[in-house]
Amino acid sequence: MKFIIAIIKPFKLDEVREALGSIGVAGMTVSEVKGFGRQKGQTEIYRGAEYSTNMLPKVKLEIAASDDIAAQVVETIQQTANTEAIGDGKIFVLDLASATRIRTGESGETAL
Amino acid sequence: MKFIIAIIKPFKLDEVREALGSIGVAGMTVSEVKGFGRQKGQTEIYRGAEYSTNMLPKVKLEIAASDDIAAQVVETIQQTANTEAIGDGKIFVLDLASATRIRTGESGETAL
Amino acid sequence: MKFIIAIIKPFKLDEVREALGSIGVAGMTVSEVKGFGRQKGQTEIYRGAEYSTNMLPKVKLEIAASDDIAAQVVETIQQTANTEAIGDGKIFVLDLASATRIRTGESGETAL
């Protein structure tokens, strides 16, 4: 199993979620993060002083997936979240040693 | 060492933390997340328009644990966070390559 | 590649980010978390009732790095975030199986 972490632009969240749903991803966990990367924030002026917000709001998805569909998940995210603009984000894949469903205690791929 | 990620219902947090404390887990990192899964949110009506909140508030625990107790940690969480209701959450276990305590620079299991 | 997770004190964020920048880390993802560990919160009195905030605000950094610089990243964080006070935080290193840049689809170390 794989543990997929994707950093995307916030306004792409709904689209990505639907695309993943259509390839059979039933669950995921989402959080708000700030991203720091090549994409630079705007320079703003607040009360006459310049500042640049180099931490940009991003959304982080965490998806545990079986090895079968992991590649497809990555591809789907990559294609759906893509706006061809800098700052679109990254997808990281880690190996997942085990997964457990709290409600039932079952573990392994059936727990996903 | 293992890196354990647990998604649980927010109101179970205190109980889980205490249960983990009693089996010797000295530290963890907690964050607010939104969960998407089998459990569907309520349908709400806001100003006459229906909407369903399919992203539900969850709490994410991150716990680095030695291999010895990792299984016990998972079991404890599974049992304590369990309400036998859909949406109780998941526990994911990843392999942890190394751990370092910032204050002292020590690493490995003593850093946990 | 490595996936580095660091939990640090919030007010160290800017310093750490600059230090990492100077060793060539171009990106990272940051989130607010609550930490639970050896460091205990203050005991506060709210309307005459005592309570201790044992969950302390921390900042979590997630950094995907090539194997080459991973060790240096860990060291830099360890040194910069260090205040020699309890609660300075931890650094966890996981193996990263793959990384993809959403904008271009490129993967591997060039995606970082």
Add this chain to the structure above:
Amino acid sequence: MAAVPDAEVVAGGTAYILNTLLFLIGGFLVMWMAAGFAMLEAGLVRSKNTSTQCIKNIGLYSIAGLMFWVIGYSIAYPGFAEGSLGLFGVSGFPYEMQAVGAADTETGYSVASDWFFQMVFCATTASIVSGTVAERVKIVPFFIFVTVLTAVIYPVVVSWEWGGGYLDSVWGFSDFAGSTLVHSTGGWAALVGAIIIGARVGRYGPDGKVNVFPGANIPLATLGTFILWLGWFGFNGASQLAMGTVGDVSDVSKIFVNTNMAAAGGVVVAIILTQVLYKKADVTMALNGALAGLVSITAEPLAPSVGQSILIGGVGGVIVVFAVPMLDKFKIDDVVGAIPVHLIAGIWGTLIVAWTGDATFVGQLVGVLLTAVWVSLASAVVWLALKYTIGVRPSEEDEVNGLDRAEIGVEAYPEFARS
């Protein structure tokens, strides 16, 4: 109750002072409504547009004051010539306030106090618009629209009625404190704006789906509603225009009661209806219900009995509960519900005066329609002119990221993570 005996008549100087005082108290209460609109709207938009909504509100109040002095008041009170149709006129402008220490005792009140009281009404009209078209209009075109609205569009409507023009002299139209003159005028300008500008990005999905964008800060919206409710005692009460006789102050008191009871009726009806229809009592509908009750009673807050006032306001509550989703059916995107509250309840309040007050149904209807035609046309011209010149909307990306980033550069709640 006894007629007022001779000894109880107040002397001219005292009456002058008391009349003026009524305008001043009423004036500052209505001025305070500007804060009410600001908070209501700041609470009902999404947090990424909150700073923008704040600057729009303090800006529009300021512009209204300036324009009403420059030309607005002179259009509103042109002193129509004998025999003129009473449709448009301008007296000398900018309006000349009185000199220091001077007092025109013939009017029975200080002209500056009257001007002040009139001005804050003008600002109210503009506030209504800002709520409906929130979250998708750039500030420059918005402020230009407000400039025209407060300089010309609104004052013309006022001149027909309170300025003694066409509606007053020909139709005996009756609008005590402005259900039509203020609230429907603002409402029409808002409606036409909403149509021309279009809905917020993503607001209406395919096959009639309405995407809900919940307001970011409900206690702020609640505060705004309470502020407006408080201000309305000035709005309606001081529209009695005099407090220098025993009868007048008694009428002001009655207006306070009726105004309060109409709002209460609107709240209770909105709570009961949403509770029954949806099994939950929608707090934003309760807030809108209060305001719709207030708008409903504004055309005639003196004549009705308390029971009638509750009923009139209660119908206001019904209006919001049904009109808010109805507008969504037509894909008219009214962010804060200003169209049901100010326009529809304003029409309802105006028409019902044919029964409770001293007016005919036809006269009232003419007033409603004439206002509809003028304000809609004039607003359409301005909105369209803006649309096809400098543009009214930000780019879609700017809109999605929020106007606060694009237009203001200051986030409303920079420290709080969005979920």
Add this chain to the structure above:
Amino acid sequence: MAAVPDAEVVAGGTAYILNTLLFLIGGFLVMWMAAGFAMLEAGLVRSKNTSTQCIKNIGLYSIAGLMFWVIGYSIAYPGFAEGSLGLFGVSGFPYEMQAVGAADTETGYSVASDWFFQMVFCATTASIVSGTVAERVKIVPFFIFVTVLTAVIYPVVVSWEWGGGYLDSVWGFSDFAGSTLVHSTGGWAALVGAIIIGARVGRYGPDGKVNVFPGANIPLATLGTFILWLGWFGFNGASQLAMGTVGDVSDVSKIFVNTNMAAAGGVVVAIILTQVLYKKADVTMALNGALAGLVSITAEPLAPSVGQSILIGGVGGVIVVFAVPMLDKFKIDDVVGAIPVHLIAGIWGTLIVAWTGDATFVGQLVGVLLTAVWVSLASAVVWLALKYTIGVRPSEEDEVNGLDRAEIGVEAYPEFARS
């Protein structure tokens, strides 16, 4: 200071207007207190119950207005028959406001202005309850309780004193602006409610542990306190009931000063005490201190010297600092501290009139006790009836998830992540 010479007496008509004006200004200031309670409570509950608290507050203010018209005023001012014990009566209802243009100059003020001023007091009583029982009462039973409270329970207490009944005629009880009539009445209803309803889920742990649920929005609570402080000038000041003589307006002025100073005393004492006891100055205690100071001076805001007023208010500050944790000892869960502020400080304020004002200690005590018995019993009957019929509490799960989800369907701050 000189007695007022003849020439300086104001004529009847002028006095009538000024008296009425006092009621109107006092009335809108006290109406504004409804917003103050709403903000105070919205700030002190957890964010998951904030929308609920908002709708409860705007709803209760509306219901109070309706019920006080339907029957409340008629019970409060029944015109007790000569020789009756003065415990209960009803005059004609619903209350008939005056006709347009009419003025009963015999009263010396417009009856509608008086009704309005009395009504907002009634609403205040209900506001007190909503704060204590917040976060765990469903809105329907809450609104039913408010209906009975404002229609019957509160008006009966008023009739005994301001209505010229038993406490007034038999015991010479003295309660200028309602430390007992308004504040303790609300306080008893709240206390009984808190006991019958029980504490919030998880509030009290085993072995006496108090789990702290911090208020979600301190600046909102601060705003609410400032609103209440402002409104109190109307509450106490206009309880002079007349401004048509030089002496009356001077007394109103003195009341303003004393009211302000008592609140200041409460704040300063609460800050110093918490600073000394806990090494930190608890802002919520400072806010409660202001309110306790205000309640303490309300039974007699005119007679005390400034120094006495500061002292009386300062004791209010002491009361909150000690009574808030004391209630927790008894596992009485008072979310906003309304019981110390309104009930305990209300009793203190009432009793101290035996020294500062024109009353006996025994008379004051009888007033306090009679109110305690009646309000507690009547409230208990209503709360218990609700509990055993439709139920007062949501399910534990609904309570843990927050009433906003379960009862309103509208989150107060939907965009802000909870930490």
Add this chain to the structure above:
Amino acid sequence: MAAVPDAEVVAGGTAYILNTLLFLIGGFLVMWMAAGFAMLEAGLVRSKNTSTQCIKNIGLYSIAGLMFWVIGYSIAYPGFAEGSLGLFGVSGFPYEMQAVGAADTETGYSVASDWFFQMVFCATTASIVSGTVAERVKIVPFFIFVTVLTAVIYPVVVSWEWGGGYLDSVWGFSDFAGSTLVHSTGGWAALVGAIIIGARVGRYGPDGKVNVFPGANIPLATLGTFILWLGWFGFNGASQLAMGTVGDVSDVSKIFVNTNMAAAGGVVVAIILTQVLYKKADVTMALNGALAGLVSITAEPLAPSVGQSILIGGVGGVIVVFAVPMLDKFKIDDVVGAIPVHLIAGIWGTLIVAWTGDATFVGQLVGVLLTAVWVSLASAVVWLALKYTIGVRPSEEDEVNGLDRAEIGVEAYPEFARS
């Protein structure tokens, strides 16, 4: 306009009541400004210091009331002896309010109403300081400073002018409602405080870099500004000090208009300037613009024409846009912009009276300078004394973690995650 005919003169008693009423209404409006400052500051600090800012504001208002009674008023109105220089005096203290029912008809108003009105001005002065030195002063030294400011420093300035002392008698200094007496006094105390205390940790980086600490809650700051704007009608309007003649009430009306228009001018100018200079309209500058407009007109809100008022206020808007970043150049850390708003605009407003009002440029300048010297020196002594005894600043760690944790123990928004 006609002279006032005999019949229209109001009788003495009526005039007394109306004059007193003006003080009471003006007084509660200015009291409300305390809430305005609290909200403005709570909105512009970072969330970790918000509870502290709330307690500072309610605490300072309370202390001001107490100290102005204990000694402040007696210093402000010492009744300078014939022939004295009029620099310092004390009449009997603590101030003796009138007895119940008593009325000194010779003054033409109730002395308690006057005291109340004067007291709230004193509190305003202290509010100004709290905004500038926010986020880095512990509450105990802050409250001690406020105690001295309201007991001595401010009253001395008042005595020179409104108390009939040196500036009034020797220089014919003119400051209608306190651009210098209140606003510059607060401003100097704030400036000296900011310099002695130093900037917030991390505020100024090396090589002139200004680190931006955005305000945490913009709608709250907006609300605060609207509250202040509303309160200013009392501040300036009731500074006419009389409403018992037709001429006086007319002047009050004119003051309302001019006050409003100056604020509007400040807003519009600040919006246009920031839009032009920075391509974005900074909402915090618009808010500051309103306040600077208000301060600018405060020294003479009656004499100017409407056009002049707009201009005077508009210059206030210019001042904030340029002075806010200028202060940062000098590393003077003024959290809410109180120095540009109250001090610089206060000086501007005072000097311009030489043209619009009845004063000489030199006289005005002397007033400005004398105030500068006295307030700066006295404030410096107090701030330095505090610094070298109990200390004014928290430890750097406490400051970084926020004063709410270190000083209050109550977070302002405990449930909302910071981003």
